[in-house]
Amino acid sequence: MPRQPVSLDLPTVKVSPRGASRLKTGHVWVYRSDVVSADAVAPGSLANVTDLRGKFLGTALYSSSSQIAIRMISSEPVADLAVLLRQRIADAIAYRESVVQDTDAYRVIFSEADFLPGLIVDRYNDILSLQILTQAMDADAVRETILQELSNSVHPASIVERVDPRVRELETLSPRSSGLLQGEKASTTFTMNGIHFRYDALEGQKTGAFLDQRENYAAAALYAKGEALDVFCYQGGFALHVASHCSQVTGVDSSRPSLEVAEQNTALNRSDGQPEIEWIEANAFDLLKDYSSSNRRYDTIVLDPPAFAKSKRDLDAALRGYKELNLRALKMLRPGGTLITCSCSYHVTQSNFLEMLADAALDARRTLRLIEVRGQAKDHPVLLNVPETAYLKCLMARVS
């Protein structure tokens, strides 16, 4: 096979044999320690990637400051970045059309998993929320292309940008605040699986919803019954979905602003025969300890804590945290009850999580039957050879 030509007008990043072999396994990142030379490669620019001997390995977006120095955007030469971006955005939208159902809120673009590293776009009904995570995606020309393409193909009422100051600092980008990029509408309601939610792009925690749980909410509703406890409930995603199947629902979170939105969401979904949902502001660890020692009992418990393992070093501590929560929940479930337990830590693998739960079941002297082993919703695609794109685990199990 003839060697592919490299685009002559792009700078070149040369990677070490370790970097090159990582790319050959299908991964799309090369760390700075595996970059041998990146002479005259401007921050955030498009670059040809070669091995030590100059063999072309693909085209990447370069960061001058992140530990992830290059993120591949194509295995081919790229003549025109704007054309490629438009195509990738169109492909991401088309993919959602084929896999997303029963919702007007979903992730439209999921960074590496949509071959657009450094860009995340979520849709909340008529508002698009954009996150820019790298120097390359922050370039003026790139921003303009993205906005134009999203605007022309999705026709949102407005587009907002959510800024994570820490990310901008790591990428040595100048500070910027969150705000409207296009249009004036900053709040809306969205509907998933028939349940309505409020979305405020510029107020509160600005985090939007946990769209990655959307399909798990619908599955949870299939198995939920009786008295339900939604621990780490945020704005009520699980609680609101299970309410019509339960006689009583309690949501617990330590964030008052989240519970205020949960309360508004309850009002949006009020219907005859639905139980009132009680929202409690508390530290989940303390509350579970109190409730289990006072012999409270439930038929359905949801555990969806924040990521406990931010890095590999935290794995053991994270597993201990998960085990404590799951152990207490298992002790409080009535025979025939259902545990829905989640982890969004990438560093906790599915097998770590299953093992933790098996351990907790032994300690709690309960027998668990797995009903479902689930992950993130399909609008958060998993790129098989990039393990970092798979992060959410959601186990549903019947307790006897």
Ligand code: SAH
């Ligand atoms: N289940 C939610 C998402 C949960 S995100 C949904 O589907 O929408 C994690 C939540 O845990 C956040 O709302 C955060 O406020 C809450 N949280 C973090 N630490 C907590 C603690 N120690 N006790 C109670 N809630 C906590």
